[in-house]
Amino acid sequence: MKTIKRMLDHMYWADGRILGALEESKTQDKDLLKLARHVAVAERVWLSRLQGKGSAQYSLWEETEDLTAIRKMFEENAEQYRIYIEGLEESALDEMVDYANQSGVPFRTSVRDILSQVLLHGQYHRGQINRGLRMESAEPIQVDYITFARPKRG
Template sequence: METIKRMAEHMYWADERILDALEESGTKNKDLLKLVRHIAVAEQVWLSRLQGKGSTQYSLWEEAEDLSEVRIMFKENAEQYRVYIEELEESKLDEIIDYANQSGVPFQTSVRDILLQVLLHGQYHRGQINRALRAESAEPVQVDYITFARL
């Protein structure tokens, strides 16, 4: 459980850092804004599934109106994941969750694997955002776990 908690803290930190980098860059790249919003919405989708709720109300690939909307989403996600993880007993990590993906296809996945998906998914997309920032001659931001661990 401690590893999951630590990785979750990294996710909250990295979400905030990538958003700061996007704001500082002043980018108007709609694909980047859509991608950072996608990270936030995907976190919501998976939490909803972990809580036994549906996720069809979420649209994973809408454009972000502005980054303040995404910042609010990240803040709320961090608060809700902290509560969920804090209340989660280690014995429940291997419990199987039944859910449907956004297309309605049913799946069964353990709580552990869902949490790992959430924790790793954003890192993949933050790397894509950093690469695009570099291509726009903006400064990418360090979001590696080791950077977080050294704080």
């Protein structure tokens, strides 16, 4: 459980950093903004499933220009994941969650695997966003786990 909590802390940190890089770049690239929103919504979708709620009300791939709304969603997600994980016992990681994907197809997946999906999915898309920033000649931001984990200097 300690590793999962630490990885979630990295996710909150990395979400904030990638959003900061998008804000600083002043990008107008709709695909990059759509990816950032997608990460935030996907985190929310998976949390809803973990909480036994439906997720059909969420649209994963909408365009947006509102980075403030995305930041708010990331912050709310972090708060809700912290509450969820603090109430989770180690033994619950192997419990199965029944849910339907966004197309209505039913699945059954362990809590552990869902949390792993959330952590890996966001990192994948943050890499895509960084690549897009570099292509715009903007400075990509370091979001690697090791950067998060290293002791701060200075």
